[in-house]
Amino acid sequence: MILNRVIRRAVQDGPDHKAARSAKLALFALLCLLCAADSAQAQEKNLDVLRRKLTVEIEKIAAGFDGVMGVAIKDLTTGEEILINDQLIFPTGSSIKIPVLIELHKQASTGKYKLTDLRRVERKDQIGGSGVILNFGDGTSQLSLRDLAVLMIVLSDNTATNMLIDQTGMANVNRTLDEMGLKDIRLRRKMIDTAASARGDENIATPQAAMQLMEKLHRGEAVSRSLSDDVLKILKLRKNSPIPKAVPATVAVANKPGGIEGVACDWAIVYVPNRPFAISVMTNYNGESANADEAIAKVAKLAYDYFARLARSTAYGARVPLEFLKKQD
16 A cells, blocks of 8 residues: 555656656565565574474484484575584595595596596405405406496495595595695595504594585585586485485485494485585494484484475465475575
8 A cells, every 4th residue: 555655646746657667666676575574584583493493303313322423414595504513523434435536527627537548457456345346356357437436436335446546646635625625524544444544544524524515516616517516426326325215215315425333424415306405424433232324314304304394385484385486406
């Protein structure tokens, strides 16, 4: 009613009906913005209640875990974070293979080599632990660098990983992490190097730094957009690991889990439609009764349920079909 009175007055003040229509549209847009602002302010308190509930539930899991757990979660739409023991340093297990994958693609993008280049598998390269290359014959097979990368990520093949660390150079991996502002993630040893681990040369990260790495991949800031996409394409290959298990099979997950004795973690981007999030859960000093994978999955399920709820909610928290809401990256 106020808007109509303003417009009628504009019409009465002069014959310029086009100006009146323009004024009406401008005022309507302004009122819409004011209403949206009021809505956002009104609902922020409600959303804060929801966030606190999620944080409390995750804190319960961390507190009850037989070991030490750190969690870092980021809403990739709003930038809001949930951080629990996020500055603590943890061993990474095989999650450190993500920076190796990034460095491999970085060097290939500069022309240092091609991902289609072949490398012969020899007995001197083969080590135990996870993977399949350990069972290959001595010098009887050749694999492309990209094939080695896929085996490193999907099957967590340790032989493939060590071959790629030799290919890229440990110092180069850490230098690229420095350039990305991720000094809390360090590659210090090859896979299955117990002696190096015993003397303190451990591959390490904080949950927050791991979360930031995943965020950079999502935003195309891991060197470049095209390189980030190439890395994510491999990370999205489905794995038998805690975070993918916690979400529906229809939801894409780019991740790499890691585990060594007493340690378990998983770093991921979970592509909830309309509300993707980055998550890192890391554990160490795990006790005999600790089921770390189960605990990580519980945290991931809570996070997924939270973001899936937001994805389908209107500005006032009513739930509507996803197709009625504007999709966001």
